[in-house]
Amino acid sequence: MSFILYPALDIRGGRVVRLLQGDYARETRYxxxxxxxxxxxxxxxxxxxxxxxxxxxxxxxxxxAPLLGQITRHTSLKVQTGGGVRSREDVARLLQAGAxxxxxxxxxxxxxxxVEAWLAEFGPGCLTIALDTRxxxxxxxxxxxxxxxxxxxxxLDELATxxxxxxxxxxxxxxxxxxxxxxxxxxxxxxxxxALLPGVAVQASGGVRDEADLRAARAAGCGGVVLGKALxxxxxxxxxxxxC
Numbered sequence: 001m002s003f004i005l006y007p008a009l010d011i012r013g014g015r016v017v018r019l020l021q022g023d024y025a026r027e028t029r030y031x032x033x034x035x036x037x038x039x040x041x042x043x044x045x046x047x048x049x050x051x052x053x054x055x056x057x058x059x060x061x062x063x064x065a066p067l068l069g070q071i072t073r074h075t076s077l078k079v080q081t082g083g084g085v086r087s088r089e090d091v092a093r094l095l096q097a098g099a100x101x102x103x104x105x106x107x108x109x110x111x112x113x114x115v116e117a118w119l120a121e122f123g124p125g126c127l128t129i130a131l132d133t134r135x136x137x138x139x140x141x142x143x144x145x146x147x148x149x150x151x152x153x154x155x156l157d158e159l160a161t162x163x164x165x166x167x168x169x170x171x172x173x174x175x176x177x178x179x180x181x182x183x184x185x186x187x188x189x190x191x192x193x194x195a196l197l198p199g200v201a202v203q204a205s206g207g208v209r210d211e212a213d214l215r216a217a218r219a220a221g222c223g224g225v226v227l228g229k230a231l232x233x234x235x236x237x238x239x240x241x242x243x244c
Contacts, residue, residue, distance in 0.1 A: 001201060004224035005214070005241055006080060007041045007231055008050035009034050011064055017054065018229050020180045022132070024058065030232045035070050042075040044238045048100075049077050050226050056084025057105070065097040072098035080128055091118055095126060103172060105130040109143050109152050109159065116166040128203070129163050130172040131156055132179075133189075141189065144176065157196060164197045171202050172226065178207030180229050185213055187220050194221025210236055211244040 009016050012027065016034050020026035031037075041049050051071070053064045062084045071079055082103025085091060094102045102122075108115045108129045119127055133141045133156045141156035152159075160171060173193060175186040185207045193202045201223025208214065209230050217225050230236040 001223050003218050003222070004048055004201075004203075005046060005238075006048050006050040006203065006224055006226045007046050007238055008052065008226050008228040009037060010052040010054050010228070011067070012054040016232070018180055018232060019054070021176060022179055024054075034067055035074070038071045038077060039075050041238060042077045045242050046238060047076075047078060048224075049079055050103075051079050051081040052103075053081070053083030057082075058084075060084045060086050062090060062094060065093070068094070068097050068099060082128070082130065088114070088118060088121070091122060091127070095122065101126055101128045101170065103128045103130050105132070106145055108163070109145050109154070112159065112162060116163070119163075119167050124167040124169040127168075128170040128172050129160075129168050130174070131160060132174045132176055134176045135189075160193065160197060160200075164200050168197075168200055170223075171197065171200050172205055173202060174205040175207065179205070181207055182209050182229060182235065183207045184209055185217055185225070187216050190217060190222050191220040208236070211240055214241055214244060 010018060011034055015032045016030040018028050038049055053062050056062045071077055078100040080101040081099045085104055091102050104115055104127055134144055135141050143152040143156055145152050175189055178186055185204045190202055190204050203224040203226055204217045204222045205226040208225055214225055
């Protein structure tokens with residue numbers, strides 16, 4: 001299985017931002033230049049990027065189609081993107097706008113029957129199932145929904161296994177406790193998922209700080225890593241990450 005780095009841009013109000021543990025009230029702004037940043041990713045050698053519409057994630061209605069089109073027309077990047085995907089039509093619209101993969105997040109927890117149908121219709125290579133998770137005191141990984149304020153009845157292991165049986169090829173899993181914290185990825189979680197889901201490319205997200213974290217994620221069996229805050233703050237160079 002290949003190992004892919006996904007430099008990430010989270011967009012809110014046209015600006016590149018990061019949220020701390022997904023909290024919209026704890027936002028750090030990094031500028032209003034997403035297209036030049038994407039071009040820099042490509043110039044450095046990245047093949048993919050991860051693009052998130054934070055406005056749509058909160059209110060629905062993906063707003064980044066113009067930016068997505070610019071990135072795919074003016075750079076060599078393949079784009080994995082999501083935020084606010086609520087329907088089959090949203091998936092089709094993003095693919096038509098230039099996305100190589102559409103990320104399905106909260107809907108993957110709330111409406112798995114629909115998402116399984118989309119895996120069959122669009123092909124598993126065109127979708128990334130994104131499951132944000134938090135470990136309970138009993139050690140079970142659960143799936144918070146509705147802005148991480150409620151918890152679904154199904155567990156991470158149960159839902160991930162169901163999607164793998166339905167043909168899922170790409171799983172993006174964020175450990176909420178580590179999101180934006182630069183505390184290191186949860187390697188034990190990703191090793192568990194890699195063993196549970198043979199053949200699925202598991203993308204680690206949350207906490208990546210340095211090249212050692214990338215090597216640890218790869219050794220744990222991950223198929224890729226999403227690079228966010230560490231890149232934006234210059235703690236990790238994309239060139240160095242790609243080289244290692």
